[in-house]
Amino acid sequence: AQKVTQAQTEISVVEKEDVTLDCVYETRDTTYYLFWYKQPPSGELVFLIRRNSFDEQNEISGRYSWNFQKSTSSFNFTITASQVVDSAVYFCALSEKNYGGSQGNLIFGKGTKLSVKP
Amino acid sequence: DTGVSQDPRHKITKRGQNVTFRCDPISEHNRLYWYRQTLGQGPEFLTYFQNEAQLEKSRLLSDRFSAERPKGSFSTLEIQRTEQGDSAMYLCASSTWQGNMNTEAFFGQGTRLTVV
Numbered sequence: 001a002q003k004v005t006q007a008q009t010e011i012s013v014v015e016k017e018d019v020t021l022d023c024v025y026e027t028r029d030t031t032y033y034l035f036w037y038k039q040p041p042s043g044e045l046v047f048l049i050r051r052n053s054f055d056e057q058n059e060i061s062g063r064y065s066w067n068f069q070k071s072t073s074s075f076n077f078t079i080t081a082s083q084v085v086d087s088a089v090y091f092c093a094l095s096e097k098n099y100g101g102s103q104g105n106l107i108f109g110k111g112t113k114l115s116v117k118p
Numbered sequence: 119d120t121g122v123s124q125d126p127r128h129k130i131t132k133r134g135q136n137v138t139f140r141c142d143p144i145s146e147h148n149r150l151y152w153y154r155q156t157l158g159q160g161p162e163f164l165t166y167f168q169n170e171a172q173l174e175k176s177r178l179l180s181d182r183f184s185a186e187r188p189k190g191s192f193s194t195l196e197i198q199r200t201e202q203g204d205s206a207m208y209l210c211a212s213s214t215w216q217g218n219m220n221t222e223a224f225f226g227q228g229t230r231l232t233v234v
Contacts (some may be wrong), residue, residue: 004160035222043207045161045225091160095220105151105174106223108160 002003004094005023006109013082014117021077023092029053034068034075035093045091051075082116089113109118120144122226124210130232131200138196139229143212151192151223152185153209154178161209167193169216200233207231 003026013019025034036048050058051068059066063080079086093106123142133135143150148169153161155162164183165175169190179185182200187193207230211223 037225042227043230044227045209045211047222047224050222056135093160105163105166105176106153106161107163110160 002005002094002096002107004092004107004109006090006092007047008112009110010113010115012115012117014082015084017116018078018080019082019114019116021079021090021092021114023075023077023109025073025075025092025094026098027073027094029096031096033095035095036066036077037091037108038077039089039091039111041088048077079114082114084116084118087114087116120173122210122212122224123230124208124226126229127227128230128232130234133200133202133233134199135200136196137200137231138194139208139210139231140192141210141226142192143210144161145191147212147214147221147224148190149213149215149223150187151211151213151219152193152195153211155207155228156210158173164195197231200231202233205231205233 005024022096032053034051037045039045056068065078067076089111091111093108095106125140129137151166154164155161163176164179165185167187170187178200182198185195207228209225209228211225213223214221
């Protein structure tokens, strides 16, 4: 069965601290995609990154970085030098079969609420 | 604004009433998704369309729920005989399916439904 687990329900840090959000997934497919979305208080889910199962190279985008490890079925997200504007709920998600085929839907974790205090 | 647009943003209705939500996807996107999100949970898939065809429905989509995308552009989600358990945020997303690949999904701001 497909499943995404975000064990951290809430995290609170002080501005400029680094913070890592954990994501563990389960799938029986060899081809799948992993995603991170940010949901600020306004409610709109903002796409951050997509990785396919064949690309384990870590990625860095500004203060954001992602660590994908198939051996542990994890896709963790690190924010370096956090800012107040990073406060939001962050969701990890999984999609199987070339993110299409007979299914196009995303399976989301329950999210991690990040609070960055000044 | 060229993003995904949802209307209304908020809806309060009495139990037993019917409600309808609208979603306008990004214009060049041929796939449209509906999700439901309750407090403290991640979004849960309800259904999706490719152009005007409804390709998949989740078991969450009871027979009181119906979705349409008649011309392959905007979509509506109707809930009949609403129940308090239907209170949630209803999210719409769109993406493009090209060849054998799907682009990432872009989400609207959602419609928050409260059934009293």
